Amino acid sequence: MQRTAAQLNTPYFMIDESKLICNLEKAKKLKEISGVKLVLALKCFSTFGTFATIKPYLDGTTSSGPYEVKLGYETFGGETHAYSVGYSKDDIEDVKYMADKIIFNSLSQLDAHFDTCQQYASLGLRINPERSHAGQDLADPARPYSRLGVKASLLELSITDKVEGFMFHMNCENKDVDAFIAILDHISTTFSSYLDKLKWLSLGGGIFFTYPNYPLEKLALALKSFAQKHQLQLYLEPGEAIITRTTDLVVSVIDIVDNEKKIAIVDSATEAHRLDTLIYNEPASIKEASEKGKYPYVIASCSCLAGDQFCEAQFDRPLQIGQKLHLLDSAGYTMVKLNWFNGLKMPSIYFKRIDGSIETLNTFSYQDFKATLGKVE
Template sequence: MQKNDLKTPYFMIDESKLVANLEKAKLLKELSGVKLVLALKCFSTWGVFDLIKPYLDGTTSSGPYEVKLGYETFGGETHAYSVGYSEDDVKDVAEICDKMIFNSQNQLAAYRHLVEGKASLGLRLNPGVSYAGQDLANPARQYSRLGVQWDHIDTAVFDNLDGVMFHMNCENKDEDAFIRLLNDISDKFGKHLDKLDWVSLGGGVFFTWPGYNIEKLAAALKTFSEKHGVQLYLEPGEAIITKTADLVVTVVDIVENEIKTAIVDSATEAHRLDTLIYDEPASIAEASEQGAHQYVIGSCSCLAGDQFCVTQFDEPLKIGQRLHITDSAGYTMVKLNWFNGLKMPSIYCERANGEIEKLNEFGYDDFKRSLSQWSVS
């Protein structure tokens, strides 16, 4: 199977780049003693879990189906968390998870009897401090529903709790900023953490970013763990799969209205939703900062503002030309949808030996079945 033979749009995961990130994760674990569980809300493409499993300790979820997926396809530790469980959700996953983390004291009180004796009990706490570039993704934003506010906690809860989870980072590439948050948690909660077995510090710690001081992060984590006598966990998502996959598209038309727009056979609304939600332009591998030819890279959806980016190229683009939208692993494949009835990208992995492996492809029957189903008598 050759890349030129693949029909666009498709995702291509690069095994070598993924393993490079995983080696950094391995180093962090060795230096700090922290355990790492993959955040399935960011990346759930289980066809490459064979690469990830040897490096990480398990998975963490944000909903019941992710719990089941982690349990069935990844193994190791299975952490279950949800902002709002139903009783049926708890019953469904209590038998297969290792840790059940509740978002509120109400949910903990209502459902702990379904979990005790089966899984370790945890509670999400909101320390009121965070690191996030956008308010939409800020766990400590005003009126946040995520976790128990630090000044609302019934301290008696710590007497019958195994662990807690803090998630207060989003794409934090600054180890010093993270360490300040860590120290704040220790100051606010330290006497309570001393009673626990484990503490999860959530995800959003971008320790695989170029230039990140892993050794400094590891030392801070180890000090915290030893100070409070707890097993620490991190829940990396983007840190594991950043810069490991491209969304490959084809230019299907070029139109002009003051500026040229290259329309491609994909859409942010359907295939790269975070580009639209967070208004963060995508990067194109073929682009050039000094290029003389400027284009909007526009989607083929009907949404007027649906575009990937505005960028420059050294040479004019041509209809039929392929473009590689880089860093397209996180929060993409988990958010694919059928808006406009667009063709959903296939998913491939380029193995280290150069072999191209198809992980999944989708067709009209998948689109049709997602909307209704009926039996023919």
């Protein structure tokens, strides 16, 4: 007999395959029109139990640290791109056997590792275009004193003897295609002498091409003409765009307390299970909430941190202890940042397949918690 969601213990993540495929179909269209290759940014989403669904649509993975390279290589395949803000000699010894492309963050990193890896992979360099489209300073790669990428003023044309590609990443949740095209034009003009000598160029992630009503075709045509102009294979490194609006974090109301406001405490915490709610001060949205509801609550966490809350929301009826709530859009930069703070129970991970069946990708136990703190005999 098939299991239903009502039978599952909270907290858990539920990834919806049909919603994932909706995003992936848009990615496919973008590739078909533009000729770009797409590599999944594992920093955003690494839940490898879903990769069999994603693989047919994308070209490979990109990474931000040595273990992500290995995960992409082992579980996804296709092209494995390796980038890190800083590789040690040991990191490079592992990475060079797995990566098709290794992208360095600075001229000094390129110099340090060039001899070790040039015969293994196509090498690239991250460039800082000093332009960006990012809502928050914390996530803005072009912020003052940024360490992310090399500025044009430090480059010499001879760099193209050492690298075959450049990587620019300067967008964060950019829904404005014209703003993106303006940056693309800036790159085309500022770096044209380099671009014409390169084989490939990655324009990073942060382009929200799966957002409802995003002018996908306009983006695709701009990328196509850029690639033709500079005779380059273009890549994008989407993370959020691939998994946006696919996943709920499902929690239960454990207690309701009163302190001038009604406060519903749930069996999860932003600090442990939805960190970006805290870091970027972006409240969660709740499926069961209703804008005009007459019953307002703070949806608060089970952690000890005084300010740890998911959001404030109104409901049509008073919340009940034991009631489940669905925190929407909880996959990106969430499942990759889970931690065991306070010894809270780790959310299980489920995958709702197209046929409606629910696959368990993993559940976690006390032993998993203990193993993060020391050797478990």
